[in-house]
Amino acid sequence: MLKVNERPYEFTPGLRLAELARRLKPDADVFIVNGFPVPPATELQDHDHCWLIRRGEKMGLEEMERLLYARHTPGVQARIKDSRVGIMGLGGLGSVVAVALARIGVGGLLLADYDLVEPSNLNRQQFFVDQVGMKKTEALRQNLARINPYLRVETFDQELTEENIPLVFAGVKVLVECFDGPRMKALALRTALTRMPEAGYVGASGLAGYGENDLIRTRRLRPHVYIVGDGEAEARPGQGLMAPRVGIAAHHQANQVLRLLLGLD
Amino acid sequence: MKIIVNGEDRQAPPGITVAAYVATLGFDPETVVVELDGQILGRFEYDERRLAEGAELELIRFVGGG
Numbered sequence: 646m647l648k649v650n651e652r653p654y655e656f657t658p659g660l661r662l663a664e665l666a667r668r669l670k671p672d673a674d675v676f677i678v679n680g681f682p683v684p685p686a687t688e689l690q691d692h693d694h695c696w697l698i699r700r701g702e703k704m705g706l707e708e709m710e711r712l713l714y715a716r717h718t719p720g721v722q723a724r725i726k727d728s729r730v731g732i733m734g735l736g737g738l739g740s741v742v743a744v745a746l747a748r749i750g751v752g753g754l755l756l757a758d759y760d761l762v763e764p765s766n767l768n769r770q771q772f773f774v775d776q777v778g779m780k781k782t783e784a785l786r787q788n789l790a791r792i793n794p795y796l797r798v799e800t801f802d803q804e805l806t807e808e809n810i811p812l813v814f815a816g817v818k819v820l821v822e823c824f825d826g827p828r829m830k831a832l833a834l835r836t837a838l839t840r841m842p843e844a845g846y847v848g849a850s851g852l853a854g855y856g857e858n859d860l861i862r863t864r865r866l867r868p869h870v871y872i873v874g875d876g877e878a879e880a881r882p883g884q885g886l887m888a889p890r891v892g893i894a895a896h897h898q899a900n901q902v903l904r905l906l907l908g909l910d
Numbered sequence: 911m912k913i914i915v916n917g918e919d920r921q922a923p924p925g926i927t928v929a930a931y932v933a934t935l936g937f938d939p940e941t942v943v944v945e946l947d948g949q950i951l952g953r954f955e956y957d958e959r960r961l962a963e964g965a966e967l968e969l970i971r972f973v974g975g976g
Binding site for chain 2: 734736739823824826828832835839849850851852853872876878880886891
């Protein structure tokens, strides 16, 4: 049995995509099998998941959701779609982590930041010029909805403290520390270690400037607790925060979150 | 006296507080998470807890940027 646009279809040996499209959707011009675009001459195997799409067509929400999920590695998305991840701080780390997790189909994000979007953020953060002055939580919610409208987004736009972090983030599978200030970074880890022993944790320290790529590492502190960065490169005059290296660290964080959600670490 | 900091032998003045020891390393204690003899310390404990001979400290220090 095949699945074609998420509906069952009888498999016959030797069947090619082009023939399938002729029968079911003659105007299709994009062909996806098991998450990858392929040519129409591709011969199908039993149990393949096929997508026949006409470029630019307006799709219903349900079909769009299936299509988004078709692009996710089979099996992975099903295991992360019910997960809820908390992100503390929506700067160069947090906004990038959020976009990466939205794109792979993590089900729910809880975004926390009390700041507004400023022009100086735009050198590395996932906001746009026309969002300057907006609350970061709201701006990011809008941007994520344009990437994945099925993502469940919750926001918290007040200051985080040692007291409220366990309450605000109660029940998240993984907590991602994306603060800018080192005192908040330490506060967050201390809070997680002492008051949220069940949650996975991915923090960051040392990612400013344009030092070597590979000095950024993901270090395991203890089971399900990780810190990303080179541990040294702090943001200071002459060593600013820039999209490339902050982005390397952010994507280390996002991949570590994924590994935790999948139960690999 | 001898203490162990992040797995390495170090010397520290007897009876020094955690906060004072961290400050001797040039770190703002507020930017450091401290595990003393296997226990994560609350921030209020840094000024109270004193290091004893052979104390095992794990220091996780953060630098700014995000």
